[in-house]
Amino acid sequence: MPDFKDVMQHNSKESCWIIIGGNAYDMTAFVDDHPGGSDAIMRTVQKNTRPSTCLAPSRTTLPKDKDLGPVSHLPESKTAASANTETQSSPIDILPLSACQSLEDLEAVDKARLSPHAAAYYNSAADLPVFIAPATMAKLGHEDGERCLARGAARMDIAQCVCIYSSVPVPDVMECFRTDPHRRDGALFFQLYVPKDKNGAKALIKRAKELGFKALVVTVDSPVIGKRDSDDRFKALRQHSSGQSSGNVVLPPLPGHGAQMLRGVHCSNFTWRGLVWIRRAWSDLPIVLKGIQTAEDAAEAMKHDVQGIYLSNHGGRQVDYAPIAVDTLIDIRLQCPEVLKKLDVYVYGGVMRGLDILKALCLGARRVGIGRGFLYALSAYGNNGVVSAINILSDELQTTMRLLGVTSLSQLSENYVDISEILSQRQHYLRRPILKL
Numbered sequence: 001m002p003d004f005k006d007v008m009q010h011n012s013k014e015s016c017w018i019i020i021g022g023n024a025y026d027m028t029a030f031v032d033d034h035p036g037g038s039d040a041i042m043r044t045v046q047k048n049t050r051p052s053t054c055l056a057p058s059r060t061t062l063p064k065d066k067d068l069g070p071v072s073h074l075p076e077s078k079t080a081a082s083a084n085t086e087t088q089s090s091p092i093d094i095l096p097l098s099a100c101q102s103l104e105d106l107e108a109v110d111k112a113r114l115s116p117h118a119a120a121y122y123n124s125a126a127d128l129p130v131f132i133a134p135a136t137m138a139k140l141g142h143e144d145g146e147r148c149l150a151r152g153a154a155r156m157d158i159a160q161c162v163c164i165y166s167s168v169p170v171p172d173v174m175e176c177f178r179t180d181p182h183r184r185d186g187a188l189f190f191q192l193y194v195p196k197d198k199n200g201a202k203a204l205i206k207r208a209k210e211l212g213f214k215a216l217v218v219t220v221d222s223p224v225i226g227k228r229d230s231d232d233r234f235k236a237l238r239q240h241s242s243g244q245s246s247g248n249v250v251l252p253p254l255p256g257h258g259a260q261m262l263r264g265v266h267c268s269n270f271t272w273r274g275l276v277w278i279r280r281a282w283s284d285l286p287i288v289l290k291g292i293q294t295a296e297d298a299a300e301a302m303k304h305d306v307q308g309i310y311l312s313n314h315g316g317r318q319v320d321y322a323p324i325a326v327d328t329l330i331d332i333r334l335q336c337p338e339v340l341k342k343l344d345v346y347v348y349g350g351v352m353r354g355l356d357i358l359k360a361l362c363l364g365a366r367r368v369g370i371g372r373g374f375l376y377a378l379s380a381y382g383n384n385g386v387v388s389a390i391n392i393l394s395d396e397l398q399t400t401m402r403l404l405g406v407t408s409l410s411q412l413s414e415n416y417v418d419i420s421e422i423l424s425q426r427q428h429y430l431r432r433p434i435l436k437l
Helices: 004-009 038-045 080-087 103-111 116-123 146-156 170-179 198-211 229-241 274-282 295-301 325-335 338-342 354-362 372-404 419-428
Strands: 015-020 023-026 067-070 130-132 159-163 187-193 215-219 287-292 308-311 344-348 367-370
Touching: 004 015, 103 372, 130 146, 130 372, 146 159, 146 170, 146 187, 146 372, 159 170, 170 187, 170 198, 187 198, 198 274, 215 274, 274 287, 287 295, 295 308, 295 325, 295 338, 308 325, 325 338, 325 344, 325 354, 325 419, 354 367, 354 372, 367 372
Parallel strands: 130 159, 130 367, 159 187, 187 215, 215 287, 287 308, 308 344, 344 367
Antiparallel strands: 015 023, 023 067
């Protein structure tokens, strides 16, 4: 008479025992012949927690010599209610990386694991024309943080934009990128928030150049930090729970009589003229302006010594109702299409599918940035998650191109998208006020 613990030890394809109606059966010879495939049996057998009762054929159809007899010390059967509770577990609890077919799948796995701090941050608002958008708190999702993103860029030959506020020291991110044994190319860009101190800014630019960054991405949409309720609420609750907050209401200064620049962490008076000294400090390497949100600013950028513009509303984290990047891209195409010929246009915001990348390319974008999607991939599966996410996007983009009869990115144009339909949708939402920044 086999013991329950003994049965649970036979949980591989080479030796597979299963319990049906209280008896143990040797299913080893049957595993590969199961109509549902071997996985149909192995999924349950390898849990090693309770006898399987539904993955094998009826006892009457099994050879008698496979019947190993009644199982001793068999655990009591669970009630139907408790069994249903187990079987109704969310698929994200068991979804392996190999089964993730989209960035939404990676997001679902990640959200099941996110800490409250990471959730507050994420959700507050090459040949592959994709780049990894800058992130500041990647270590919230994985201990290697931005290193995972750098490895993904190196292994899949795309660019990563590294934020000055990276949770991993910037030199360490560059070293990880350069020395990755699986690197196939790629590039790193440096995102600069212009400090209040010009000499400090010049020192940062010099250091970025010494480290080997290929482009300087100057952030121009953050003269002050936006009011981010999720972040601020999390910080306030953490202070309250740790006893740092007394709960007493402190009388604030009168409006206009407080700090000289409320939420003014960076240089708040940076203008187009500032690009002159930045160019001198950065030499002749490419400069990209990040945070362009109007066709007028895009046209103005052509008059200055920059090579690209980065259309973004900062992930919706700066000001509500700021225009999304694709709306700005359409405005540029309609009002000043010469921008698309003179400058590289990078688009960032809300993209999670290869099809959306293709739409942006058709409208004139050079590359499309993805931030949260890669953070979800990183948090869920580390290095492998990032590489898999890039591969998924590549597959989706290539598949869509083939279905359109397109064999090269250079063949994409506005002829493949119905701009009139997009404009019609924009008219439909005119009741929602869009800020002109």
